[in-house]
Amino acid sequence: MTVPPQADPPVGPGSRDAQDVAAAAARARVAAKLAAAGSPGSAVPHPEARSVPEATVARLAVYLRALGDVSATGAETVSSEDLSAAAGVNPAKLRKDLSYIGSNGTRGVGYEVSRLIRQIELVLGLTQRHAVALIGVGNLGHALAGYGGFAGRGFPLRALFDVDPDLVGININGILVEHVERIGEVCAGLDVTIGVIATPGAAAQLVCDRLVAAGVRSILNFAPVVLQVPARVEVRKVDLAVELQILSFHVARRGDDQVDPAPPAARNGPAVPAVVRR
Amino acid sequence: MTVPPQADPPVGPGSRDAQDVAAAAARARVAAKLAAAGSPGSAVPHPEARSVPEATVARLAVYLRALGDVSATGAETVSSEDLSAAAGVNPAKLRKDLSYIGSNGTRGVGYEVSRLIRQIELVLGLTQRHAVALIGVGNLGHALAGYGGFAGRGFPLRALFDVDPDLVGININGILVEHVERIGEVCAGLDVTIGVIATPGAAAQLVCDRLVAAGVRSILNFAPVVLQVPARVEVRKVDLAVELQILSFHVARRGDDQVDPAPPAARNGPAVPAVVRR
DNA sequence: GCTACTTTGTGCCTGCGTTCACGAGCGGCT
DNA sequence: AGCCGCTCGTGAACGCAGGCACAAAGTAGC
CATH class of the missing domain: 1.10.10.10 (Winged helix-like DNA-binding domain superfamily/Winged helix DNA-binding domain)
Known part of the structure; x- marks a missing residue:
């Protein structure tokens, strides 16, 4: 799997033959792979990082x-x-x-x-609280601002933004809605680490750029656009339309499992891997 | 991301072995696959693209x-x-x-x-309209009901449900909110194919069961629970808290790649033992 | 203390998904 | 017409993820 796992915990006594053999084999495989990659052996960089998929x-x-x-x-x-x-x-x-x-x-x-x-x-880094800024206090944004899932789980909502003059200045759950132009200063001042974009698609990229400029490294995007960001910024996208369309695909694929005793080419694995209630 | 287009075709001396091994393995796999799939001599009858990943x-x-x-x-x-x-x-x-x-x-x-x-x-089956039912007209549900993304993209919202007596009977965007107990009859009558669950977690499974009983085969779940359904039902889950926690993980794994001049925050106290691989 | 039982931790295999690289067609230019 | 350049389509390799099955390690019973 990974590199020699440097078994750091108190290694038990003997009976490690099989594991040693396996470890050796793994090492050999890794070595072969490295050789194939054209690496001249000098660049075996950071083997110590235990990675989480x-x-x-x-x-x-x-x-x-x-x-x-x-x-x-x-x-x-x-x-x-x-x-x-x-x-x-x-x-x-x-x-x-x-x-x-x-x-x-x-x-x-x-x-x-x-x-x-x-x-x-x-x-997961939840021992530290992460200040959240929400941009776009429209239909969805307003609901998100009132959603308990933020503060309730260690993600205090600290700032709200919008462009609409009718919304700027109002108060939602004790938080003042600011104009999007103030994203930079406000986010930097409040040490916001996570930005949530709930604007229409057209505004999303601009808002995103401002967040990035303000030092925000993580963005949750509800707008129906693919955001362009520097590599260091992590973006996760939640798209209602996409989810519905995926479901639609599966609806269209139904009906074959009715009488047809031979499932054509789909279901290859043994069905019901998950628990079935009832 | 553009990768330096360095040349690899001239295979290095040491790498040939590994590649040969890999190639042999691949051949074996392919052969097995052909043997498994090639039993019926039938040609390629179905023009419809099967097995879209x-x-x-x-x-x-x-x-x-x-x-x-x-x-x-x-x-x-x-x-x-x-x-x-x-x-x-x-x-x-x-x-x-x-x-x-x-x-x-x-x-x-x-x-x-x-x-x-x-x-x-x-x-994707979008040539056909899919009637959608939304259950839970609370904070989030109300926003979803008003969201243009439904009807605008071929997913007309046809029914709304809730348990709250204060909500049952009201009208949202021209749709009457019914009591959840009527899910069965209403959904069957309107030929609903997609159900959207926006209830609190505790109510989600019950609502889900009712939807399934009404013949709904596709469910979009916003509630923070893992729904148990028969294998024929497709469930997709959207979970705000999970998304935030994933982002939190990436924040915690502060980039050792390129150091930013601005110290984003006080170093998070406990050293996180894990690093993600990219 | 020894045996039987339970549950974790993980090595190995398999399969899917992604990516590269190249052959195959198609349009435009001379 | 023939060549050239562009872009699709895809075979093959690679890496990640999932799942089985078993050894390790602990508990409980005798």
């Missing part, structure tokens, strides 16, 4: 909420099986995901709920 | 909007390069995606805009 990061957030539910029941530990069911994933995947963040459960028991919650919060 | 479907919707922009400029054709830039993807990826839907561009020229739009709409 992007897909895993996305799921950690889901696990976190599932853990909240478990915690609410009063349980002190969860097995990977139970937790994965609550999160809607495969148990093995969950265990692998958790292994990426170095989280140790206890074999034969499971994961200690509170400890795991802390660990995930730590990795 | 899921990831491609998601991008088709993005291409569609980019094409709309292009069309607005009056251009009659686009090259894969231009269109991919507008959609924020790799040109090769775009061409491959379009090849999945059997769309023929013209070599040396590009893609005919109007034809391509029609083709994508056909594949």
Whole structure:
């Protein structure tokens, strides 16, 4: 998988033959790959960075909420099986995901709920509060401003912006709506780290540029445009129309599973990988 | 991102082995695949493009909007390069995606805009209107109901539901809010194919069950829960908190790539043990 | 203390998705 | 007409992600 994992935890006694063999094989493979890449061996840069796959990061957030539910029941530990069911994933995947963040459960028991919650919060950077600025207080933006999901989960909404003179100056949930031209100064002053764009598509890029100029490195974009940003800025996009169109595609693909005993070419894997209620 | 176009074709001496190994593995895989798929001697009967990858479907919707922009400029054709830039993807990826839907561009020229739009709409099933029901007319739901993105793109909102007696009976954009208990009859009567859940988490599963019982096969879920559904039902989830937490992760993993002159914030206290790979 | 049982951690394999690179057609220019 | 340049279409390689299955490590019972 990754480079020699430098087994740092207190390595247990003997019986490591198989693992040594495997590790050696892995090293050989990595070496071959590096050679193939044309790297003259000198550039073996940062082997120490233990990496977390992007897909895993996305799921950690889901696990976190599932853990909240478990915690609410009063349980002190969860097995990977139970937790994965609550999160809607495969148990093995969950265990692998958790292994990426170095989280140790206890074999034969499971994961200690509170400890795991802390660990995930730590990795996701939730121990620190992230000030959020929301731009575009129209239909959607207004709803987002009133949405409890922000402040309730450690993302205090600190600034609101719009261009509409009728909206600038009004007060939403105790926050004054400023003009978009003030994005730079206000965001810098409030130390905003996350910007949420809920403007019409035409305005989004301009607003985005201002956010970037103000030092915001993470943007959540609800506008139906692909934002152009420097590489250091992370953008995530939420697009209602796209989601609906994807669903539409699947609606159009239905009906084949009716009487047709031979599923043509679609469903290759064994169906029902997920839990089915009822 | 432009990558230095350095040359690799002249294969280095040490790399041949690795490449041969890889090639052999690939051949084996292909052979196995052919053996598995080649049992029936039937030719290639279905002209309709089968097996459009899921990831491609998601991008088709993005291409569609980019094409709309292009069309607005009056251009009659686009090259894969231009269109991919507008959609924020790799040109090769775009061409491959379009090849999945059997769309023929013209070599040396590009893609005919109007034809391509029609083709994508056909594949995504947008030639047919899909009645949408929205459940939960609270903060977010109300905003969604007023959002033009529904009807404007071929997804007419036909029904609204809530449990709150203060909301049931009111009229939003000309649509009467019904009680959730009437989901079954109303949805069946209006031939709703897509359900949008914007309720609090606690109510989501119940609402979902009702939708499924009413024959709805596609659900867009804004509630922070993992819905349990039969395999035939397609669920897509939009979760604000998860998106923010993913962004938070990337903020926490402060870039060691290029140091910004401005110290963005006090160093986050606890050293995060994980680094994402790019 | 020893055995049986439970649950984690992970090595390995498989498959999908992305990317590169190049051949194949098409239009324009001379 | 023939050549040239442009752009699509796609085969092949590569890397990431998912999932199985098993060893490791702990608990509980005797």
